Amino acid sequence: MKKIILFILFLGIFYTFTQAKNLEQKQNTSSNLVSVSIAPQAFFVKKIAANTLDVNVILPPNSNEHNFEFKPSTMKKLEKSDIYFTIGLEFEKVFTDKFKQNFPKLQVVNMQKNIALIQTHDTHEHSHEHEHHEHEHFDPHTWLDPILVQTMALNIYNALIQKYPQNKNLYKQNLDKFLAGLDSLNLQIASKLEKLKNREFVVYHPSWTYFAKRYNLIQIPVEILGKEPKSKDLQKLITLMKDKNLKVIFVQNGFPENAAKTLAKECDAKIYKIDHLSYDWENELLKTADAFSHNL
Numbered sequence: 001m002k003k004i005i006l007f008i009l010f011l012g013i014f015y016t017f018t019q020a021k022n023l024e025q026k027q028n029t030s031s032n033l034v035s036v037s038i039a040p041q042a043f044f045v046k047k048i049a050a051n052t053l054d055v056n057v058i059l060p061p062n063s064n065e066h067n068f069e070f071k072p073s074t075m076k077k078l079e080k081s082d083i084y085f086t087i088g089l090e091f092e093k094v095f096t097d098k099f100k101q102n103f104p105k106l107q108v109v110n111m112q113k114n115i116a117l118i119q120t121h122d123t124h125e126h127s128h129e130h131e132h133h134e135h136e137h138f139d140p141h142t143w144l145d146p147i148l149v150q151t152m153a154l155n156i157y158n159a160l161i162q163k164y165p166q167n168k169n170l171y172k173q174n175l176d177k178f179l180a181g182l183d184s185l186n187l188q189i190a191s192k193l194e195k196l197k198n199r200e201f202v203v204y205h206p207s208w209t210y211f212a213k214r215y216n217l218i219q220i221p222v223e224i225l226g227k228e229p230k231s232k233d234l235q236k237l238i239t240l241m242k243d244k245n246l247k248v249i250f251v252q253n254g255f256p257e258n259a260a261k262t263l264a265k266e267c268d269a270k271i272y273k274i275d276h277l278s279y280d281w282e283n284e285l286l287k288t289a290d291a292f293s294h295n296l
Contacts, residue, residue, distance in 0.1 A: 034083040041057075234262060249269055
């Protein structure tokens, strides 16, 4: 009889504990929604926010982040969001003011705040005027440098604790873990790239500027001002690759491969796919570092 009573008491305690645990999970899991432009940002936000909110990613998989255009369905998700984290992409700049006007409750947060952006100069002619113009642009691909991501993490944390102060302790714990993980990731990548014989690499889209700067590499882009290279530019690149004995062309998902295939054929090189927009951000960076270490 005593055993039965103890067993019933145990079941009661276990049930109470389970219900309390479920209640805690329900409190931490909410319908709070934030939006980001690209998948790596979602990875960063989730590292800090965990299951306290949902993240809406605007850019579809295998898309080019530089020629994306907003659709009505995208706007609906944004309108429901508490925060929109931007990351310096062209499509964001076009609509940011409209967001503030049309969605007054939406807080727009620049994830690149306090990051020194690398300036690029695009030079071209306007055919209708035959005038020469130079436009200043800033390279947005800061998310490919783990040390710069630490600054982004702090920006995410500050925005989240303002919006959801009840989760401050959890967010601080997750932030500290994430920052430590980024330090470790940086050391792993640096170790993989430390003894490279050739520090130059050919890549279709020049998205690896910050990564190259961090790890003392030189990026050689195939793309010219966001377009496929002309035949004369391609010929110069063929000569350069042969002179430097570069045998790999790295191509990102969502970008054309015609020029890369021509280079591969002419230079007896191979094409290697890399993904600078992967949600599996950490593993993708390590995979890319491995690809560089084995092919350069």
